[in-house]
Amino acid sequence: MTPDMNQSIPQDTAGDAPVTQSQTDAVKLKARNVKVFYGEKQALFDVNLDIKANEVTSLIGPSGCGKSTFLRSLNRMNDTIDICRVEGEISLDGQDIYDKTIDVVHLRARVGMVFQKPNPFPKSIFDNVAYGPRIHGLTNSNSELEGIVQTALEKAGLWNEVKDRLDQPGTGLSGGQQQRLCIARAVAVSPEVILMDEPCSALDPIATAKIEELIDELRENFTIVIVTHSMQQAARVSQRTAFFHLGYLVEVDDTEKMFTNPTDERTQGYITGRFG
């Protein structure tokens, strides 16, 4: 147990070093000593991780390693689970998101989320995308709302496919389209960070390729954290990769380095397919 912790911390700070040197990209999300408990069971142990702005950070690791738990603690989705408890500090732009003064509704408007299974609301395509802006009162005029919806759908690469049937139910789209609709729905609130929890696991390769392309485009405007089971996907879309194992953050580094020359042998083992 202790060796794991010792290892994760120096590696993380090592990963931190180039950031401070280059100074070009600021740290958007900062996690320090994050521990997550489900009742008595501890799911995450002292995770320290910096997520930089306008980059795609992928979280990889075998099932049950805590990567989804970590992702969900970044926008406090774990709050909806009664027995879940988060310790340590997670800050967004330097502000602790678990602080009492932080409103969770406001936080989730800033940190959006896309889920594993496409989960459009059983409403029209338009209403799906317009829902976020509506509840947050981003606009009062209909034409402005239409503009927001169009922009969001364009950003999600779905506009051309659905522009003639915005009043059709979102659940009638194909799986890949549904997932892009969910991305458009998250984008419409114009968050700063988008969290994606295995967004392609329920999709076929072609739909996956489209989403990956999209993620790359979205990086310009958003900070993206993506959990994925596919190492190829992590290699394709992300700039930085973090490897989780048994609740510990084992290693985090530039994606290229992680997949060619990882420091930790567990990372090496996982990447080469010896376990996981």
Next chain:
Amino acid sequence: MTDAAPIMNGPTGGGLTTRNSNDAVSKGLKRRYAAERRFKAYGILAIAFAMGMLGLLFTTIVSKAIPAFTQTMINLEITLYPQDIDPEGTRERQALSSANYRNVIRQAYYDLFPDVTSRRDRRELFDMISPGAVYEIRDMVMANPNLIGERVTVQMPMSDDIDQLNKGQIRKDSPETERRVKDKQIAWFERLENRGLIETVFNTTFFTAGDSREPELAGIFGAAMGSLFTMLVTLLVSFPLAVASAIYLEEFAPVNKWTQTIEVNINNLAAVPSIVFGLLGLAVFINFFGMPRSAPVVGGLVLALMTLPTIIIAARSALKSVPPSIREAAYGLGASPLQVVTHHVLPLAMPGILTGTIIGMAQALGETAPLLMIGMVAFIVDVPHGALDPATVLPVQIYLWADSPERAFVERTSAAICVLLAFLVIMNVGAVFLRKRFERKW
């Protein structure tokens, strides 16, 4: 051959066991299919039995009820002599309403039977016409006083016994002492019939009047309105309360001893005998809060208490069945818990909640026992105009009529059951319609 032998041997050696298991499977298959066929047959039999019973129930009720929808009437030509109705010629309402219309009818009626002179015979003759005929003339005159002095033909109901005779429910060949219609009356009725004065018409009274001691004047409308007001109160009280409790328990309440206790108690409440709720209504609503007796508002409250657990349980399971991914999606966009519920969970759960509500309401509609405790079993002639007026409800009305000795109430009891069933069907159709609307919205 020698080459072939081992090759043959191989498969047959292995085939021995294969064939054995094949045999076993095919033997078993027969049995399995037979079991399946048997099970299917049982199922069809069970359904046929249930449908047969239902059909029997409906045919007996409807066939018994059909005579209640017609009424034997007499078309009598009456002269509205001013000296009988308004001797002073004031045309005041008071005078008109208390005038001797009985005399008016009697004169016209006795004129048809000049041979009947004895006092006793005349009384029996007059008994053939319903006592309600008097009110019919009165209402007609009060609505149009200009008729006084005129000669008019009025259609009046015959008494229930004559009505039953006309419908063939009283056998003419049975001994006179065993039936409620005298031989003389039968003869008079036949004379009336021969003159073409008797007519069998659709029984509108049954659908427009309240209860009455005279079957030919009794109607279901009072009880139907009572049921309607009671159901309205029940729905208005139980639906919001039940949905609110279900939402709180399902979406907001923490899981601890308190909520578990509440849950167990709600489930227990659903099993409490309904008459206990009636006692509670009597003790709390009537004796403690001093609410009026026999009023739909009290009945509605009592039935609402009875319906609450049913709707709560149905609503909770409907809420539970909304996929968690919808909640996550809404939370992920920054919806507040209340927004998640009102925008997403509740609309999706609505069809299920409505089904539960209708089941609860149907139960409440057919409930009799608790209403007996709060006085809704009273004999009430007036049609209620609000939830505070004394009223009775359909099942209690059925019970009251079933308890009445008059032969004509038998068919009216069945007819009232038909009305109750129609009420139920309308409610269910309404529920289906609402469900469809909610489902189409999404």
